[in-house]
Amino acid sequence: MSTPTTTATPATGIPRRGLLRRLLGHPLGGVSMIVLAVIVVVGVIAPWIAPHDPTETSLSMIFAEPGGEYLLGGDSAGRDIWSRLLIATAFSLAGGLLVMAVASLVGVTAGLVAGYYGGFVDAVGAWFTALTMSLPSIIVLIAARAVIGPSMWWTMAIFGLFISPVYYRVVYTSVRGVRNELYVDAARTSGLGDGRIIGRHVLLAVRAPVILLMSGVIAAGIGMQAGFDFLGLGDPTIPTWGQMLNEGFYNITRSSTLVMWPALALGITTVALTLLGTALRDELEGTSERRRSRKAPAWSLDEEVPAVVDHGGEDGAQPLLEVRDLAVAYQAGDGYSTVVKGGRLTVRRGETHGLIGESGSGKTQTAFSVLGLLPKGGKVMAGSIVFDGQELTGLTDAQMNRLRGTRIAYVPQEPMSNLDPSFTVGHQLTEPLVKAAGLSRTEAKERALALLDRVGIPDPQRAFGSYPHQLSGGMAQRVLIAGAVASHPDLLIADEPTTALDVTVQAEVLDLLRDLQDELGMAILIVTHNFGVVADICDRVSVMQQGVMVETGATGDVFDDPRHPYTRALFEAIPKGAPRVPLAGVTSAGMLGTGTLK
């Protein structure tokens, strides 16, 4: 970037320094970086430390034993193997770097342009990629050698061109993703030109995958160079590991160590590069789990859980679901992050219980604990969950599976992502009826059609045969509700069931839940952040804040007399519906068509 006002430099510099430090801390990364650093230093200073000229032949030293004047002995032409190995290091590395430079330059540039603008460049890029993927590169390199002669540099550059689609495809995909990010739109509305946007935002996003590919491409380049020279197609005046391999291979019967030295050098370099690539991926993509100790650390709740403000009003009847002193924690590093502390919840038969809170309040975690479906890493650490007299904590997956979908059902927040796009609605509804409830195919179909009709889908027959993408969000949610109530559950857990829906659809879905409850007598535990939803459908409500249940009671009581400061703060945050005073000078007469149009 050329503008003097830019402050982008520290931003690109800081994460990279951090990356280097993290890499050195990574066991594989640290070792491979040190090995590679040694190899690079050796390659750079090779001309000065090589004891002999690598092309100098000496009749007396043909197949000389190691340890004499020649450290590793002499080869078939009486040249010093050690010196040749050192000088070859420089050439091999340079070859690999050339491949990487050409490949990344061509691939990244083309990927950026094709990904950002699409159209013609995109088509050409796709065609070139297909071409290089289908042509074996070694054949092209041999053909090129026939035309331009044995030049290592040209061979490597052409190979770089051939391997550039690796970069192209990765960059292209990342750019496609970034192009639709809001911050690119924001940059555009800040008045940045395309060049600036690419340089500033898009390039940053492709940085990680480009770095990730680097070591692999260098290794591929070195490997290709060795192979090419091993076949004897390389430049005979330049000592390379490939040439030495070739030489050693022909004379393997006379001196078996000849082939070993270049093979070792090649092996160590390639392995170090590959391991560096793995370490890079771990650090850049955060897949490393090495910090997690194998033995689970001890968990304890080190703080007092404040008492819940209880409005009372419960009868003495045995509740359907009773959660007591629930604690849910996720292992984080050497400790735990406890997301639910002292979760308390009582849901009676046939009631609708609202669980309300802001993000991070632990409301969804509490609901998932009841379902036994906590995300990976999450665990119920303490407390009890009693469902209809049965303790749920400590049940095996198989035991939970028998409860889930039959006695406890679930309606998710995102209807679309909870339907499999590759199966019809009918298939997804009948499958559990056949597998779990043991109905025959025809019975299951009849039952599913009746359910679809019941949840208010206008043309059940058509919905039965359609795929999820053919349904609207509201319809998809109805389908999921149909599936959830198919087994006449005692408890329906709905996690923000209307958050993804439009308000008019939300009202209808809430109506449906209410009607189904009247009909089936099931209890509903509804997780939400919307007080309007609670006011509409819930008999009782529990308020959560940062993993702690702060207030519970009948909906009317809590709304009339919120006692906990947090509940009060929440109520105050609700838009009061006070309209704004019309702007001076803007009268109704001055408007462009007041009232209803059309």
Next chain:
Amino acid sequence: MTDSLLTVDGLEVEYPGRGFRAQPFRAVKGVSFDIKPGETVGLVGESGSGKTTIGRAILGLAPVSAGTVTFKGEGISHPTKQRRRELTRDIQVVYQDPYSSLNPSLTIGDSLTEPMIVRKTPKREAQARVRELLDMVRLPSDAADRMPREFSGGQRQRVAIARALALDPTLIICDEPVSALDLSTQARVLELFLEIQERTGVAYLFISHDLAVVREMSHRVAVLLHGELVEWGDGDTVTSQPEHPYTQRLLLASPVPDPIAQEQRRADRLRLKQLHADQSLQAGAA
């Protein structure tokens, strides 16, 4: 009567259809409204109503197929690339998602200086402006050196607001700016919007699906349904005594956070629904 800052007249936006000889998709159909200087106009509608597309059309990011957008007396529905970039000084935007509207690998300061880079503001001046902006949105001044991931959704949205304010615009398009936020955060961000308007006299086009939020924010409100403007007028009237059946339905479908009032509203909604069902039944029989 004051002159309008922005006038949208008969706006139509058409996206080309996908595939061979596909019909183009008309996202906005003949929408007209205007915004006065310092005014907030609310744009309400459900998904697919075209409310976001209208905002994008004003920013020059959506293909306008008919109608005009006039800003300070100048037609801007088909600006040149150069002109569109100049217009960004006057018209800015705050997006819904505070998580993807800031580049995760740039510091807050970098994101904020971005609009100033283009204007070639001297570095020292830009830094001073960043501090001023952070102060305006009630963020600590050391926030400039930190990365977006260190901030909560509400704080990020404050940064996005600060970025929109960087060039002293006269109009900010707010595209569902609080929908992704928690209730208490939402209230504070809305307050900030009002406060900034009082201080700077900026006008807002406030796009939202939430009638209650729009009511609190807007002087005048426009209601959209399937790309058409169905109701337009004084904010209080449109959001409390709407005339159009769709707005009535929308109002009655938004639950009120009061069990007793909500029961009443639900009964009203079901009655209205029954009424419409009867009407269409009669119409069918006739």
